[in-house]
Amino acid sequence: MVGVVGGKERMMLLQERLRTIPIILGSKSPRRSALLQAMEIDFDVIVRETQETFESGDSPDSIVQAIAKEKLNQFNEECANGHLVICADTIVVAPNGEILGKPNDAANAAEMIQSLSRKCHKVYTGVAFGYRNIRVSFSECTKVWLALLDAEEIAFYVERYHPIDKAGAYGIQEWIGKIGVEKIEGSYENVIGLPTARLQKELKEVFRYKN
Amino acid sequence: MVGVVGGKERMMLLQERLRTIPIILGSKSPRRSALLQAMEIDFDVIVRETQETFESGDSPDSIVQAIAKEKLNQFNEECANGHLVICADTIVVAPNGEILGKPNDAANAAEMIQSLSRKCHKVYTGVAFGYRNIRVSFSECTKVWLALLDAEEIAFYVERYHPIDKAGAYGIQEWIGKIGVEKIEGSYENVIGLPTARLQKELKEVFRYKN
Numbered sequence: 001m002v003g004v005v006g007g008k009e010r011m012m013l014l015q016e017r018l019r020t021i022p023i024i025l026g027s028k029s030p031r032r033s034a035l036l037q038a039m040e041i042d043f044d045v046i047v048r049e050t051q052e053t054f055e056s057g058d059s060p061d062s063i064v065q066a067i068a069k070e071k072l073n074q075f076n077e078e079c080a081n082g083h084l085v086i087c088a089d090t091i092v093v094a095p096n097g098e099i100l101g102k103p104n105d106a107a108n109a110a111e112m113i114q115s116l117s118r119k120c121h122k123v124y125t126g127v128a129f130g131y132r133n134i135r136v137s138f139s140e141c142t143k144v145w146l147a148l149l150d151a152e153e154i155a156f157y158v159e160r161y162h163p164i165d166k167a168g169a170y171g172i173q174e175w176i177g178k179i180g181v182e183k184i185e186g187s188y189e190n191v192i193g194l195p196t197a198r199l200q201k202e203l204k205e206v207f208r209y210k211n
Numbered sequence: 212m213v214g215v216v217g218g219k220e221r222m223m224l225l226q227e228r229l230r231t232i233p234i235i236l237g238s239k240s241p242r243r244s245a246l247l248q249a250m251e252i253d254f255d256v257i258v259r260e261t262q263e264t265f266e267s268g269d270s271p272d273s274i275v276q277a278i279a280k281e282k283l284n285q286f287n288e289e290c291a292n293g294h295l296v297i298c299a300d301t302i303v304v305a306p307n308g309e310i311l312g313k314p315n316d317a318a319n320a321a322e323m324i325q326s327l328s329r330k331c332h333k334v335y336t337g338v339a340f341g342y343r344n345i346r347v348s349f350s351e352c353t354k355v356w357l358a359l360l361d362a363e364e365i366a367f368y369v370e371r372y373h374p375i376d377k378a379g380a381y382g383i384q385e386w387i388g389k390i391g392v393e394k395i396e397g398s399y400e401n402v403i404g405l406p407t408a409r410l411q412k413e414l415k416e417v418f419r420y421k422n
Contacts, residue, residue: 013363038389147408152224178249178400179411188399189389197358200390 014204015040021131021207024078026071026087027193031173035194036086043086048074052089060099061139064089064126069137072128079130086129090193092168095119103169109158112169113176118148121168123191127199136202140195142186144172149180225415226251232342232418235289237282237298238404242384246405247297254297259285263300271310272350275300275337280348283339290341297340301404303379306330314380320369323380324387329359332379334402338410347413351406353397355383360391 023043025036036043050070054063071087078085092100094115103109120143128137157176163169170176172184172191189196234254236247247254261281265274282298289296303311305326314320331354339348368387374380381387383395383402400407 011361011363013361013367015367035389038386040386147412150222150224152222156224156226172399175249175251178246178407180408181398182408183397184399185396186394187392188383188395196389197391197393201358 011208014200014208017207018042018084018203022083024075024083024085026075026085029088029193031171032088032193035189035192035196039196039200046075046078050074060091060093060122060124061126061141063099064091064124065128065137065139066126068126068128068139069135072130072135072137075130079132082132084129084131086127086199088125088127088194090123090125090167093122093124094168095121100168102167103164105164106158106162109163109169110154113149113154113157114151116146116168116170117154117180118146120145123168125190125193125195127195127202129199129203131206134206136206138195138198138202140187140190140198142184142188142190144181144191145183147180147182149176153179222419225411225419228418229253229295229414233294235286235294235296237286237296240299240404242382243299243404246400246403246407250407250411257286257289261285271302271304271333271335272337272352274310275302275335276339276348276350277337279337279339279350280346283341283346283348286341290343293343295340295342297338297410299336299338299405301334301336301378304333304335305379306332311379313378314375316375317369317373320374320380321365324360324365324368327357327379327381328365329357331356334379336401336404336406338406338413340410340414342417345417347417349409349413351398351401351409353395353399353401355392355402356394358391358393360387364390 018041025033025043025045028047033045052067054066067089068087072085075085094100100112103112123142123144124139126139161174163171172181187195187197229252234252236244236254236256239258244256263278265277278300279298283296286296305311311323314323334353334355335350337350372385374382383392398406398408
């Protein structure tokens with residue numbers, strides 16, 4: 001009777017199943033590492049440089065998926081050797097449709113945040129993972145409404161938190177997210193850089209039901 | 212010219228202004244303490260017991276505001292003495308409209324989470340703060356969509372995280388929030404227990420413009 005409860009086959013928790021597989025997170029973002037840890041998935045971080053280029057006419061969805069897949073392509077050998085490799089890319093689309101990357105300096109960071117103040121912008125994260133000959137990719141979009149931020153709030157944030165490494169020049173999990181994000185629609189973790197619930201679902205499809 | 216920049220009066224950051232006022236958080240929730248800290252507001256925690264009773268016909272909005280105000284009433288003396296006192300209350304409204312409190316035990320916690328699986332529920336937090344003769348209260352509602360959670364995911368969460376102290380038997384900031392919350396609509400911090408952006412806005416109304 002072990003493994004069968006109430007007539008249904010008892011499934012192994014995804015997290016237990018994944019403990020038997022070597023996992024690589026192909027991202028240098030400490031925030032993605034923290035999110036994957038919070039999912040209780042063990043992994044090593046390996047970063048390989050890729051060109052994050054895209055055609056200006058492409059949709060944000062296809063851009064982030066293409067970049068995540070391109071990052072994953074650097075790990076084909078590890079996938080073939082039985083590693084699960086997870087890569088991701090996040091972009092911020094300003095209210096005017098412009099794609100915001102990382103700011104050049106503090107003044108540029110303040111400008112970026114000012115351009116998002118009192119408006120709704122969109123954050124897209126694309127994820128690609130590979131294991132043996134399996135490749136899965138997807139993307140999620142979250143809408144974020146910022147409050148009217150005062151000049152001194154923006155200056156305080158930029159000076160104290162140095163958001164130079166963040167697309168759109170802010171971290172929703174930091175002070176400015178607490179005091180300035182009135183509302184979101186979508187996944188909160190997606191804004192930080194990894195749509196964790198969607199990732200759990202997609203990993204379950206591969207590792208719990210098909211293997 | 213100090214204090215005037217570009218023709219506009221330069222405002223003091225709310226957080227700087229509040230450093231001159233003794234602040235009390237009237238809540239024993241460690242999650243509310245963490246959120247207020249993340250707002251960079253300094254405070255002491257003082258907990259006073261109140262009866263959290265309400266009429267079953269009342270709306271969730273009015274229930275959480277009434278309980279928060281009742282909690283604040285225990286601190287009238289401190290308010291009169293120049294303390295800023297902040298109180299809050301959070302409830303979870305199940306998909307069937309039932310108000311979920313804290314679970315009785317692990318089995319009840321698992322039942323509660325099961326009842327939220329694959330559906331949308333609502334989380335309401337009411338906040339009341341007082342300072343001298345000023346009293347302000349408000350509430351926020353966030354919609355939360357949970358994924359289809361497997362029995363073993365629920366069992367793993369309840370056993371490992373003991374969500375007995377949480378209304379609705381889950382913490383969105385914990386493992387189950389990462390792997391199970393597909394989408395929210397509203398403030399993420401409101402689900403944890405304190406709508407921080409709204410609180411910043413309401414505190415600014417009192418402490419930056421009127422004082």
